[in-house]
Amino acid sequence: MIPIEFLLLAFLVVTAVVIARLDYLFAAAMLTGIFSLLSAGLFTLMDAVDVAFTEAAVGAGVSTVLMLGTLSLTVREERERPLRILPFVIVFLTGGALFLGTLEMPAYGDPTATIHQYLAPDYIAGTEAEFGIPNIVTAILGSYRAFDTLGETAVIFTAALGVMALLASGRGRKGEEEK
């Protein structure tokens, strides 16, 4: 690991702690955007540029705006509450269990890891030979796993439908007349 990754990780931890401690929700919402931007930087360093793209656009961009939009419908300050021990302990234990789990995982970028042995070699070899395009991610999403991507698109469409049905009642032509 090179130092810049340590630096980004340290910033991530600091941001996370500050978000958890802040009572002022506006600043917390902005900090989640910064958190996403830092994650996007980390993903770029790990050569996952597609994921970094998504994280930067969705996490730092759209979802921050949505959170601010939600804030405009509610109060800007979190209600004062006494520190409760049980939730803290549960979070700490869950985090610890996850951390222990990562110790069992193969090292980052280890080519002998199971996940890199199963289908990945076929995809890597096949993308150039069968498709003639350089971006393996596009080949996997668009063709090898086109059914999954169709499902994902349907999920996003359904999410938009749900939000429209729940939140945007009385909009459209009728809504314009109301104004």
Next chain:
Amino acid sequence: MKIPLMRMREKLVVRVVSRFFIPFILLFGLYVQFHGDYGPGGGFQAGVIFTSGFVLYGLVFGLENLQRVVPWTVVEWGASLGLLLYGCVGIASLFLNGNFLDYKVLDAHDPMHGLHLGILLIELGVGLTVSASMLAIFYAFAGRRTA
């Protein structure tokens, strides 16, 4: 809409800078969309980047102005047409004696061209649905009156 950011409308620097940036954001979104085979990104990323340009416009110049540029009807049709396009590519390949979403049959002369055409079309569908859906969610959240 009374997002705290809404006061950006009065800030001259924000107005000028965002007016300068929005075309580049949209252009970059289109680049990611149509260059997805060769560079990083694809329909999903392109859709979100494209929408973030519109969201920025909405934040700075007001939701009413944004909805004049992209009305609700366009958003609804866009989200539906994207998914429909994706499904239709699959059905088209069925009619051309291929499997569902088997792009190779889309071009009778060169399977490679069919493959590229198929990927281009479904990425376009994904981009359209994602970008319209994101905008729909933004509209739904931002258009609500404060209770």
